[in-house]
Amino acid sequence: MARTAIWTSISRALTADIGEGRFATGDRLPTEAQLAARFGVNRHTVRRALADMADQGLVHARRGAGVFVTARPxxxxxxxxxxxxxxxxxxxxxxxxxxxxxxxxxxxxxxxxxxxxxxxxxxxxxxxxxxxxxxxxxxxxxxxxxxxxxxxxxxxxxxxxxxxxxxxxxxxxxxxxxxxxxxxxxxxxxxxxxxxxxxxxxxxxxxxxxxxxxxxxxxxxxxxxxxxxxxxxxxxx
Structure with a gap:
């Protein structure tokens, strides 16, 4: 049975956080370092998960400021x-x-x-x-x-x-x-x-x-x- 990629699991967890109101539209997500510590992975894996969420239109990055929630349920x-x-x-x-x-x-x-x-x-x-x-x-x-x-x-x-x-x-x-x-x-x-x-x-x-x-x-x-x-x-x- 194929295993779910770690970055996919992180993307789904963060998307669920947004869907359940833990992060609202305009909120900044925790930093890559904070998310890496939360999920026990390296920052590259976190970056891949955030890129997937950006592709879905859920978040967007601001240079030097962080990653922010774009969509709300x-x-x-x-x-x-x-x-x-x-x-x-x-x-x-x-x-x-x-x-x-x-x-x-x-x-x-x-x-x-x-x-x-x-x-x-x-x-x-x-x-x-x-x-x-x-x-x-x-x-x-x-x-x-x-x-x-x-x-x-x-x-x-x-x-x-x-x-x-x-x-x-x-x-x-x-x-x-x-x-x-x-x-x-x-x-x-x-x-x-x-x-x-x-x-x-x-x-x-x-x-x-x-x-x-x-x-x-x-x-x-x-x-x-x-x-x-x-x-x-x-x-x-």
Whole structure:
């Protein structure tokens, strides 16, 4: 069984420190010498761990001053109304989305069951990247029933917002009728998009949204970078 590189373990430990609030945005991390003493390694190993964190956008170095925390975890409420832009903006960060793919294809069995379709019925699929302050925090895939919402792909291309695209398609409001959360490890592709290490912890959310009549309009899966997002469950929204 392959052993985890020491620098990787240090990077994950320091990332956890940031995620758990021990270091806030703008804080200076301990010096290389202090970190080397903490982890019982040489400064070169510490430097490699800090470089990995810098590649992920978590820290940045200031010449002669030290290494400082760049990112802070994004609070992300999950309840009956999950709205990405509202969630991120409420935490004082700037939300953005990037389209990775917009396609129409046939539904697989899982998607068909979630959306109350027959296997093989057409669905519109939106794959994208969610960002907070230009930092990628999640990859997502939203699947919509094509026959019920024929114009949703065009609306998504224009707005990059599920809420706005559904409004343009006649769905004025929708609510979450189910959510499942599962811990996962990032694949190579997910790690590339999220700028994290392959095998880093991520959290997968699987949800179904329905319109006012209770008809499913979206089946969504989201993979959150584990140390960049704090998920909170709201029971009363």
């Amino acid at each position: 994004t609070d992300y409420p999950i309840g009956r109304r999950v709205r990405f832009h509202q969630n991120v903006a409420a935490g004082g960060q700037v939300p953005a989305k990037r389209i990775l793919s917009l396609v129409t294809r046939v539904a697989d069995q899982r998607e068909a069951t979630a959306l109350d379709l027959a296997t093989g019925d057409p669905v519109h699929v939106y794959d994208g990247l969610s960002l907070a302050d230009d930092q990628p925090i999640a990859i997502f895939q939203s699947v919509f029933p094509a026959q019920r919402l024929p114009g949703v792909l065009m609306a998504l291309e224009e707005t990059q917002s599920v809420t706005e695209a559904l409004k343009l398609s006649g769905v004025t409001d929708y609510t979450r009728i189910s959510t499942r959360l599962t811990a996962k490890l990032a694949t190579a592709t997910q790690a590339l998009h999220l700028r994290i290490a392959e095998g880093a912890p991520i959290l997968r959310s699987v949800g179904i949204n329905a319109d006012d009549a209770g008809v499913p309009v979206e089946y969504g899966r989201t993979w959150f970078a584990g140390d960049r997002v704090t998920l909170t469950l709201n029971a009363d929204d």
